[in-house]
Amino acid sequence: MDCVPQGIRAVPDRALLSVRDLSISVSAPHGERLIVDRVSFDVGAERVALVGESGSGKSLTARALMGLLRRPLKVSAGRLEFEGVDLRALTPARWAAMRGSSMALILQDPRHALNPVLRVGRQMDEVLRIHQKLSAAERRDRTEEMMLAVGLAEPARTARAFPHELSGGLGQRVMLAMMLVNGPRLLIADEPTSSLDESLRDQVLELMVSLVEHRRMGLLLISHDLQQVARYCERVLVMYRGRLVDVRRTQDLAGAEHPYTRILWSCRPGGRTYGTELPVLVRDADERLDMAP
Numbered sequence: 001m002d003c004v005p006q007g008i009r010a011v012p013d014r015a016l017l018s019v020r021d022l023s024i025s026v027s028a029p030h031g032e033r034l035i036v037d038r039v040s041f042d043v044g045a046e047r048v049a050l051v052g053e054s055g056s057g058k059s060l061t062a063r064a065l066m067g068l069l070r071r072p073l074k075v076s077a078g079r080l081e082f083e084g085v086d087l088r089a090l091t092p093a094r095w096a097a098m099r100g101s102s103m104a105l106i107l108q109d110p111r112h113a114l115n116p117v118l119r120v121g122r123q124m125d126e127v128l129r130i131h132q133k134l135s136a137a138e139r140r141d142r143t144e145e146m147m148l149a150v151g152l153a154e155p156a157r158t159a160r161a162f163p164h165e166l167s168g169g170l171g172q173r174v175m176l177a178m179m180l181v182n183g184p185r186l187l188i189a190d191e192p193t194s195s196l197d198e199s200l201r202d203q204v205l206e207l208m209v210s211l212v213e214h215r216r217m218g219l220l221l222i223s224h225d226l227q228q229v230a231r232y233c234e235r236v237l238v239m240y241r242g243r244l245v246d247v248r249r250t251q252d253l254a255g256a257e258h259p260y261t262r263i264l265w266s267c268r269p270g271g272r273t274y275g276t277e278l279p280v281l282v283r284d285a286d287e288r289l290d291m292a293p
Helices: 058-065 092-098 120-131 136-149 155-160 168-180 198-214 226-232 250-255 259-266
Strands: 017-028 031-043 047-051 073-076 079-082 103-106 186-190 218-223 235-240 243-249 280-283 289-292
Touching (some): 031 058, 031 243, 047 058, 047 198, 103 168, 120 155, 136 168, 186 198, 198 218, 198 226, 218 226, 226 235, 226 250, 226 259, 243 250, 250 259
Parallel strands (some): 047 235, 186 218
Antiparallel strands (some): 017 079, 280 289
């Protein structure tokens, strides 16, 4: 059974990624504990956000889509397909071939995602060597071209740098270049601006959206910031405690009926809410959701 609330299903005309009844559980002393509960959605060549508070299961969902969860976590799904390929049946070798070529994942902090002992250029070269049959000169040209595309004005200098020598904004641009250099069809970005200061967040997101649109890719943006999502994405999937509780176009967020979505939207910062007491979420014993001032 799909865990998308009835009456709000919104799907693209042609899905790149199709997910049905995705569940993630972990072994517990008294049996398995369900962390993500039968989540279903589709992503096409569009910008989709997966939103929820910390612990809602959105990052685990992103990693499950990339085949990156390991024991003691257990993943099950009625359907998990990318461009018609059954991801549930992939061997480790096929997963390695698909990650970075067909699907790519950008993590929160480039300082933890990049290899600290290898120069940036060598890491870019390695990504190309794994997935492309190119000469060394062709790989250098491709690396320079991609670095320029993400706004790295001095690609030769950046290629010689170690990750710790880069600022947070430059590091995230390097990660974006690495993830896009092989031309994937879907980019999953897990809180890609959480380690950046406010002045850089919009720059990085605007660049990401521009590149995704230019390449006609799909984007799944993982975020807790509904205001950010409303600006950069076309659709939003709202998660609460491991379940998908709302799906809608971002232009319709102001009219959301689900109390959790309304809470997230009502608490966005701005002149309207400055100095006022924000609404809070009231959870009763049956896990029904109500809003209280």
